Amino acid sequence: MKLLQTDIKNKVLQSMMIILDNKREAIIAANKKDLDLFDKSDRAMYDRLIVNDKKVDGMIQSIKEVMQQEDPVGKIKSERILENDLKIQNKTAPFGTIMIIYESRPDVTIEAAVLAFKANNKILLKGGKEALHSNQILESCWHEALKENNLDTDWIKLMHMNRAETQEFLKNPSEKLDLIVPRGGERLIAFVKEHAKCAVLISGRGNNFLYVSKDANWDQSLKVILNAKTDKISACNALDKILVDTNIDGYEDKVKDLKKVLNDNGVSILVDDKIGKILPNEEAIEDEAIWHQEFLAMKCCLGAVDTLDEAIQKINKYSGGHSATIMTTQTDAAMEFMDQVDSAAVYHNASTRFTDGGQMGVGAELAISTDKLHHRGPLGLEQLVTNKYYVFGDGQIRV
Template identity: 75%
Template sequence: MKLLTKDIKNKVLESMERILDEEREAIIAANKKDLDAFDSADRAMYDRLVVNEAKIDGMIQSVKEVRSQDDPVGKIKSSRELENGLKIFNKTAPFGTIMIIYESRPDVTIEAAVLAFKANNKILLKGGKEAGHSNKKLEECWHKALTENGLEPEAWIQLLNMNRQETQEFLKNPPEKLDLIVPRGGERLIRFVKDHAQCAVLVSGRGNNFLYVNKDADWDKALQVIVNAKTHKISACNALDKILVDRNIPGYEDKVRELEKELRQNSVELLADDDVRKILPDTSPVEDESVWYEEFLALKAVIGSAGNVEEAIDRINKYSGGHSACILTEDEATAQAFMEQVDSAAVYQNASTRFTDGGQMGVGAELAISTDKLHHRGPLGLEQLVTNKYYVYGNGQVRE
C-alpha cells in the first residue's frame, strides 16, 4: 500500500470535519430512520444507536484530535550499525487492511476510520444492520472527503453490507488480504469472529467492571465515584457492574445501607451476595455464579462483600472481563498492590471507570478497548494501529 504524506492525510481530515458539519441534518435524518425501526426497549443498544447534535460535535472533535497528532508511520523505533557495516533501522509501518465488526454505534464509523486512515491503513467497516442508514450516510461523507483530495474512496474506507452468513464466508475466504480484525461487541460476536477469521484478531472484550471499597476509603468520595461509574452511561463497556465493600470499613452496615439508598435513588436495580443480603434483605439474591461473569449494560449492579484486599483481587481476577477495575482507598500501599495484581487493561485508584476511553485518556479517537495482551492493551489509538518493519541497508555484505 502506498504511503500517503502527512499533509495529504490531514487535508482529507480537514475536509471531513467540514463535511460532517455541513451534513448534520442529513446525518440525523438518516439516523432517525434507524431509530424508528429499532425497539427502544433495549435501552443500552438504543442509546448507542442515537446520533444527535452532540454526537456529531463529538465526531468532528475526534477527527480534529487525530489530525493534530503526529503521523505514526515511519517513526524509527531503534537503529544500529553492525560490525559488518549493515545499517539496521526498525520503523513503524501500517498494518495494511483492518476490518472492524461492530454493533449499533454509528460514531465508530468515524472514530475507527479516522484512526485507520491517519495510520495509512485501509479499513473495512462492518456495522450492524440496526445502524444501516446512519453508517451509509457517514461512509458517503468519508468518500466525499477522500474524493475532494484526489484519493480513491474505496481503496481506503469501505462499508460492508453483509448478513451473518455472508460475513462468515467473508471471514473464512476473504476476497482481499486482511491483516487485522477487531470485533467490537459482545462475547457471541467475538467467538463468531475467532471461529472463522483467517488472520490476527484483536479482541475488544466485555466490560463487567469491578470496584472495591477498601476499609480506608473516603466514603463520601466513594459514593460519588460509584454513582458516576454505574449511572453516567449504562451502555458503555466501561460502566460499573460489581461493587465489593470491605467488611472491615468503619460503620460497615450503615455504609452498605447508605450505598443501597444512593443507588436506588438513581434507579439502579440491585442484587447482593449472601453476606450483604443480611443487611439488605429486600435486594435480589445472586442466584447463579454466572451473574458474577455478566456485563449488565443496564441500570443494574451487584453489591458484594470482601474481607480484605487480597480477597477482592481474587474475586475480580476470577470474574471480571479484564477491562477496568477500581479501588477506593486512601492507603497508597494498598492501592499500589491492588493495581499491580488486578489483571485488567485499566486499573484505578479513587476514580470512575468511565475514563477508560480513548478521548478521555488522551489518545483522541479509539478503534476499541483491547482486553488482549498482544499487540496492545487498553484504548486502541493512533499509535497502536501500526506494526513495525526492519529496514536493512548494506553494501554487498554476505553471510559466511
C-alpha cells in the first residue's frame, strides 16, 4: 500500500468518529444479536463481547487519541555521514500488511484498525464467530470512512473465514502477510504459530502473579490484591496467583485474613501444601499444571514461599510473562524482584491491572506483547512500524 499523508489518515479517523456516533444504535443492536446467541455461562468471554453506549464512547475516544498522536512513519532513528561521504539515515517505515486474530471483543475491530491504519499498514481482521454481527457493522463503518476520503476499502478488511479456511490462509496466504498477531488464549496462539508462514508476534496469556514479601504493608497488599483480582476478571492483566512470604509477621493470621477477604468478595481459592496446613478446608492444588493456567474467573491460587528468590523462581517457571507485582516496603527487594522476574511489566506496590496501553500512557493498543522481538508490552502506535535504511550517495562504489 502506498504511503499516505498524515492529514489524509487523520481525515479518515475524523470521519470514523462521526460515523460511530451516528450509528451507535445500529451497532448496539447488531451486538445484541451476538449476545443473544452467546452462552452466558462463560462470563469472561460474555463481558468481552458486550457493546453498549459506554463501549462506543470508548471506541470513539480511542480513535481520537490515536488521531492526536504523532504519525510514527518516516521518523529518523539515526543519521550519520561516513568517511566516503555516504549519508545514511535509519527511518521508521510501515510493516505492510498486519493480520490480527482475536476472540470476542468487538472493540478490537476499532483499536487494532485505527493503530494499523495510522501507522500506514493494511490490516486484516479475523474476529471470532461469536462477534460476527458486531464486527460486520464496524467493518462497514470503516469502509464508509475510507470511501468518504477516496481511499480503497482494502486498507481495513474483516476476514470472513471459518477455522479450516483460516488455517489454509495462514499456510498459503492469498496476499503478502508481514506480521500476524494472535490475541487470545493458548489454543489460538498455538494454532497460529503452527500454521503461519510469516512473523508472529505473541500476545500471550495473563496468569499474573503477586508476591507479598515479608516486609509488605499488609493493608496495602489486600487493597492491591482485590483490585488486581476482581476489578475485571476477563482482562489479561487480572491476577491469578498470590504468593505469601512465610516470614511476614503474623503469617498464619494474615493468610486467614486474606482468605476471608477473598471469599467475602466472591473469590474462591486453591491452596498449596503449606497454605493447606493453615486452611485445611480449602481445595488443594493437586495438579502442577494449575500454576500455568490463566483463570479468567473469580478464583485464584494461594501459595507460600520462604524467600524472595523462591518467589522469583516460581513466577518465572509458571507465569505467562505478562505482569507480576511485589508488595514490599523495601526498595532494594523491589528492584531485585523487578530486575529478575521475566515479565513484560513488573510492579512495585501496584495492581497488575495497569498493564494496558491507555493506563501506561501509550494510548490505544493492538495487544499486550509477551514476545521479546520486536517489542514487549503494550503494542501502541509507535510499535507498529519497522525500520528502513536510506543511503544517499554521489557515485560511490565499494572498493
